[in-house]
Amino acid sequence: MTTAVADAHEAHDHHGPATGIRRWLFTTNHKDIGTMYLVFSLIMFFIGGAMALVIRSELAIPGLQFVHPEFFNQMTTMHALIMVFGAVMPAFVGLANWMIPMQIGGPDMALPRMNNWSFWILPVAFGILLSTLFMPGGAPASGWTMYPPLVLQTGDAFPFLIFSVHLMGLSSIMGAINIIVTIINMRTPEMTLIRMPMFVWTWLITAYLLLAVMPVLAGAVTMLLTDQFFGTSFFLAAGGGDPVMFQHIFWFFGHPEVYIMILPAFGVVSEIIPTFSRKPLFGHDAMVYATASIAFLSFIVWSHHMFTVGMPLSAQLFFMFATMLIAVPTGVKVFNWVATMWRGAMSFETPMLFALAFIFLFTIGGFSGLMLAIVPSDIQYHDSYFVVAHFHYVLVPGSIFAIMAAAYYWLPKWTGHYYDETAGKVHFWLSTIFVNLTFFPMHFLGLAGMPRRIPDYSTQFADFNLVASIGAMGFGLSQLIFVYVLLTAKKGAQATAGVWDGSKGLEWTVPSPAPYHTFDEPVHVDRSVAFPKDPNV
Amino acid sequence: MSERDEETRRRIRRTTIILVIVALAFYVGFILSGVIRS
Numbered sequence: 001m002t003t004a005v006a007d008a009h010e011a012h013d014h015h016g017p018a019t020g021i022r023r024w025l026f027t028t029n030h031k032d033i034g035t036m037y038l039v040f041s042l043i044m045f046f047i048g049g050a051m052a053l054v055i056r057s058e059l060a061i062p063g064l065q066f067v068h069p070e071f072f073n074q075m076t077t078m079h080a081l082i083m084v085f086g087a088v089m090p091a092f093v094g095l096a097n098w099m100i101p102m103q104i105g106g107p108d109m110a111l112p113r114m115n116n117w118s119f120w121i122l123p124v125a126f127g128i129l130l131s132t133l134f135m136p137g138g139a140p141a142s143g144w145t146m147y148p149p150l151v152l153q154t155g156d157a158f159p160f161l162i163f164s165v166h167l168m169g170l171s172s173i174m175g176a177i178n179i180i181v182t183i184i185n186m187r188t189p190e191m192t193l194i195r196m197p198m199f200v201w202t203w204l205i206t207a208y209l210l211l212a213v214m215p216v217l218a219g220a221v222t223m224l225l226t227d228q229f230f231g232t233s234f235f236l237a238a239g240g241g242d243p244v245m246f247q248h249i250f251w252f253f254g255h256p257e258v259y260i261m262i263l264p265a266f267g268v269v270s271e272i273i274p275t276f277s278r279k280p281l282f283g284h285d286a287m288v289y290a291t292a293s294i295a296f297l298s299f300i301v302w303s304h305h306m307f308t309v310g311m312p313l314s315a316q317l318f319f320m321f322a323t324m325l326i327a328v329p330t331g332v333k334v335f336n337w338v339a340t341m342w343r344g345a346m347s348f349e350t351p352m353l354f355a356l357a358f359i360f361l362f363t364i365g366g367f368s369g370l371m372l373a374i375v376p377s378d379i380q381y382h383d384s385y386f387v388v389a390h391f392h393y394v395l396v397p398g399s400i401f402a403i404m405a406a407a408y409y410w411l412p413k414w415t416g417h418y419y420d421e422t423a424g425k426v427h428f429w430l431s432t433i434f435v436n437l438t439f440f441p442m443h444f445l446g447l448a449g450m451p452r453r454i455p456d457y458s459t460q461f462a463d464f465n466l467v468a469s470i471g472a473m474g475f476g477l478s479q480l481i482f483v484y485v486l487l488t489a490k491k492g493a494q495a496t497a498g499v500w501d502g503s504k505g506l507e508w509t510v511p512s513p514a515p516y517h518t519f520d521e522p523v524h525v526d527r528s529v530a531f532p533k534d535p536n537v
Numbered sequence: 538m539s540e541r542d543e544e545t546r547r548r549i550r551r552t553t554i555i556l557v558i559v560a561l562a563f564y565v566g567f568i569l570s571g572v573i574r575s
Contacts, residue, residue: 173560212563215564242575
């Protein structure tokens with residue numbers, strides 16, 4: 001199966017990477033492209049994080065301090081767009097590029113040239129989006145949801161926003177196609193679908209979600225574009241259009257998008273917990289079915305974002321119960337992670353610490369999600385800081401902690417050296433303390449009635465806002481430790497092939513650092529490299 | 538190139554084309570649904 005690529009490489013005498021800028025511009029190597037995705041997402045993480053700090057600085061005390069309300073709205077919009085499409089999604093695609101071929105025993109991604117394109121579209125897209133900050137009228141300020149008619153009041157930035165979202169979508173769709181084609185066609189012959197590691201499984205399901213919903217977002221923003229410039233009235237009430245239809249279409253994309261950002265995180269945690277518990281993953285097959293169930297349910301819950309817009313009682317009931325149903329497969333996952341650790345010989349290196357914090361803190365985000373799913377409660381919580389607390393618990397100690405866990409987990413495999421474990425642990429503890437200091441008080445603010453997306457507030461909200469702002473500054477500064485860990489990543493002791501004591505799987509059979517080309521020939525899977533599902537192969 | 542390699546390439550091409558068609562169908566389908574409703 002994998003000899004096709006091996007033959008092609010033989011013609012070039014197993015060349016290594018090109019040198020200089022050409023290596024990065026023209027590379028088709030999955031490891032190079034994975035590295036570029038990860039570096040890009042880190043840069044976007046800091047740009048989006050700086051915008052978050054502008055928001056939290058303004059909100060630290062009541063009154064208007066630093067920025068105009070218009071610019072504040074631009075910051076909330078840009079922060080969300082950059083973090084969702086520029087930081088979290090590319091980080092997981094980077095991890096997929098690095099690890100999926102190595103975990104399935106394939107030589108590279110199935111469509112390497114398209115892989116290069118998928119990445120290089122992204123800097124262009126975000127260059128365009130960031131350039132809107134300097135345009136007349138400023139950057140988009142209508143929120144990442146881009147609801148009409150508000151978004152149609154955007155100044156010169158509007159067509160640039162639409163174009164950049166199209167480019168981001170194109171990049172994601174191409175990436176998703178590549179991942180599906182790779183997993184379907186490039187596995188080493190002995191690896192059946194059900195035996196695949198959980199990270200590969202979660203990414204396969206995520207890629208199908210991406211393929212189904214990114215074109216929907218593209219369709220929605222195309223219609224916005226024609227409403228603005230070509231005289232159509234898809235969403236303009238004055239012309240007979242329906243603005244609420246945009247909300248339905250957007251959230252048909254938007255809710256699966258949430259799972260696009262969390263399913264690969266489930267995969268990462270499902271890799272790390274068994275390694276540091278020195279036990280195979282409990283209920284591998286159940287985890288696969290739970291992931292698929294979550295993905296399916298994500299398509300039939302979108303209107304829970306719109307309960308206050310108004311809909312028939314039967315629709316409210318359907319979307320409420322369908323949403324609450326997601327807790328069942330998610331509960332299966334949390335149970336299985338805990339059961340994996342049960343009576344395991346656990347150790348607590350940095351990746352494990354981040355994975356454990358993920359389980360605990362993501363579950364808090366899940367519980368507040370259940371509260372929001374209940375229609376009568378949601379009418380109280382809607383558009384309040386409770387919602388902000390909820391989705392930040394899911395995305396920061398959820399998705400971003402999983403990305404951090406993955407980076408620490410696979411960093412020795414990428415660099416060939418152990419990172420600074422002490423610095424990693426300091427990074428973990430500071431991040432965990434400050435992330436809770438930032439987002440937990442927001443629950444109380446929301447329950448007390450503080451609306452989201454405002455630059456000023458009543459004085460009764462002052463104390464919790466100050467705490468949240470101090471937490472945000474601390475969290476932002478803590479991430480500089482991660483940069484230190486990355487900059488010194490090659491200075492540690494030489495890593496072994498297996499890196500971790502309990503590691504299992506094909507990626508741990510190649511030397512550290514992983515060679516530029518791996519698995520040119522189909523590999524045999526024996527007891528020593530057993531997959532997480534089969535400890536007794 | 539062996540027959541097996543050729544078969545892999547064929548399968549990669551076939552899977553890619555199917556997925557591209559699916560993506561385009563979702564894109565065009567949702568715009569058409571907007572056209573029909575408006």
